[in-house]
Amino acid sequence: MIDQKRASALPFHRKISEIPICKCSTTTLKSWGQRKTTIEELELCNFCDSRIGGEVEDVEDLAAKELAAEKAKAALLRSKKLDEEILRVITDAKSGSPVYLYRSIYVSVDSFNNFGGKISSVAAFNDLQVKAAGAQGWRVVEAIPRTSGETLENFEGFGKAWAGGIGGSVVGAYVLMEFVVTASNAEASSELIRETVSQYLV
Numbered sequence: 001m002i003d004q005k006r007a008s009a010l011p012f013h014r015k016i017s018e019i020p021i022c023k024c025s026t027t028t029l030k031s032w033g034q035r036k037t038t039i040e041e042l043e044l045c046n047f048c049d050s051r052i053g054g055e056v057e058d059v060e061d062l063a064a065k066e067l068a069a070e071k072a073k074a075a076l077l078r079s080k081k082l083d084e085e086i087l088r089v090i091t092d093a094k095s096g097s098p099v100y101l102y103r104s105i106y107v108s109v110d111s112f113n114n115f116g117g118k119i120s121s122v123a124a125f126n127d128l129q130v131k132a133a134g135a136q137g138w139r140v141v142e143a144i145p146r147t148s149g150e151t152l153e154n155f156e157g158f159g160k161a162w163a164g165g166i167g168g169s170v171v172g173a174y175v176l177m178e179f180v181v182t183a184s185n186a187e188a189s190s191e192l193i194r195e196t197v198s199q200y201l202v
């Protein structure tokens with residue numbers, strides 16, 4: 001018996017849904033015979049290499065079943081890889097080499113616009129998420145500013161001229177935060193590890 005993974009890699013592998021139904025006469029079938037496959041529970045005609053039995057209508061059902069099976073297989077593989085990576089992180093941390101988890105939080109800052117002397121606020125400062133993460137053991141590593149730029153125009157009558165621009169105005173920041181997984185907190189941090197690993201493991 002060949003397992004499904006190896007079978008799928010074989011050059012002559014065909015999906016059941018893609019194998020047509022044999023329409024040969026009984027005489028042809030008798031003279032050419034039929035064979036049972038070892039990979040799938042299937043009878044094949046030796047003359048036309050199509051499958052014997054089965055209704056034409058169930059081809060769609062089969063295709064759906066095969067698709068579902070492929071999806072389930074992929075999901076299983078991913079969850080296995082995920083578990084392996086989480087275990088790897090926990091094992092590394094427990095063996096004494098600290099592991100770092102990162103997350104970035106967007107913080108809006110209280111930047112404002114100065115439009116002809118009229119000052120309007122763009123956003124309010126909000127660092128609540130950073131405070132909450134900090135209280136859970138996350139440390140700010142650095143902040144990457146989010147900037148905005150705009151070009152300026154001059155109008156005089158119907159004439160228009162570019163008048164330079166301003167750029168690099170900070171309107172917010174992505175705060176990069178770090179959590180250190182050590183031997184003592186590795187077990188307790190498994191959910192945080194899972195969250196991070198599932199983000200980078202695709």
Ligand SMILES: [Zn+2]
Pocket residue numbers: 022023024045046047048049050
């Ligand atoms: Zn046939």
